[in-house]
Amino acid sequence: MRRVSINQNGVHFKIHFKSYVAYHVMNESFINFNDDEEYEGGKFSKFCKFSKSNYLDFIFKETYANEMFPGELKHFGLYCSNHVVHIVSAVEPEIEKR
Template sequence: MDIATHPIQTCAHLFLSSLNEPQCNTLRLIVLEAGPCTLPNLTGVATSEQTDRSDPPVSGAIRVNHLSAHRSFELYWDSYVAYSVRNESYSERDPSADYVGQVLLRYSKSRFLDYVAQCTFANSDYPGPLTHWGVVCSEHIIDVVSTEEPVIRELKVESDAQSRPD
């Protein structure tokens, strides 16, 4: 997969809608495309908790919403070595990391790969070469280390995406 040109990279923002393990040690993410929205008093849209307010929390801020015109994506790993979900508010960019991508990142070097090497016996011999994948969402950062790349498909029907609750 050419990570740099994958359609998910054209998303300005993503919301994490769901994360689950459909079978033991498989991982499925549903992410919703989102974008700036200046329409007042929107109802029935997926937004951050801030949208309960009539005004943005910071002067000049713009709401980011998932609307019906936006896309939804499923990312599926048939196996993984480790994954982590971080609150975006406490996440810190790793200046020593090497990666490609915008909202879906493929790392060749990262602190998370170093952590997995320290706390597991997984390596390039077994189960094979490891890749760190990052999914950058508004409110969440998901890190996955796996020997395989995710299978990504665009979900066509809103109900398939299990719309994010307000």
């Protein structure tokens, strides 16, 4: 695993979701990688898109969002220095390099 370092030479991004169904923030020390999940971007990428995940299954079971957006919900994972942010949305985010 590669450590995330923050300094004045780093690249900054703005990631904006015009709408979302749910998001979840976790302390990165407690994340668990599950072998049954499928995603693009590699296990240790800083930003990935899940095609199959336990969090997405949870959202399908606990909300009626799938009825509003059938087959359209996407799960994105943002892996930061101290936090992991999971976002479920029917739209792709706008990503801007700053």
